[in-house]
Amino acid sequence: MSQRRAAALAQALRILAPALPEKDRAAVVDRALGSRQMGAAPAPVAAWAALVAYARHGFTDYDALLAEGYGPEAARHFVEAAVAARLAAWGCRRPVAGEDR
Template sequence: MARQDSGASGNRRERVAAALSRLAPRLPGFEAGAILERALKSPGLRGAAPETAARLALIAYARHVFTDYDALLAEGYDRDSARHFVLDDLDAVLAMWGAAPIPEADAATGPDESSGP
């Protein structure tokens, strides 16, 4: 039985990794590994479709690592405001990786990010 669980887990890993590769074709390997782990371990993403898990993990990772999002939260901004203020920087990182930008209407959505990068 453990073998089946391991196989199912491995299969999910492969599907999420493939989705991440399609979504961000220029994503460096070391970043891809961190994002993949986030997609697989985040409680809010475990049951999501591979494409959804990959996209949300990609956005959350880039937001935390490559923008001032966490600093804005520490200054007292609410999540929606902080996300609005970092949207251009976030979109620039996504573009660098070959990923689609975030529509303004979707900027305030996503998984709970209290766990950090």
């Protein structure tokens, strides 16, 4: 996991979510670097996917819904507004609605 890749991801996050706190930015970069699926994606694509996943898992009831037996699609539906609100709080102007399904 190269420093160059981490720097590119961090820069993409600064553009995508300019108000994202540094500790959260570091966590999102770590998530992207730790993902095999995101490893081959361009930095902006990987940064976006990791950011949405970070918001979904860290700031919503998504995991609790999965534990209750909801499927991923249904759980994503129920937390979509909370994810969008979190992204907006981080200064993100890109909509999340339905795109990661």
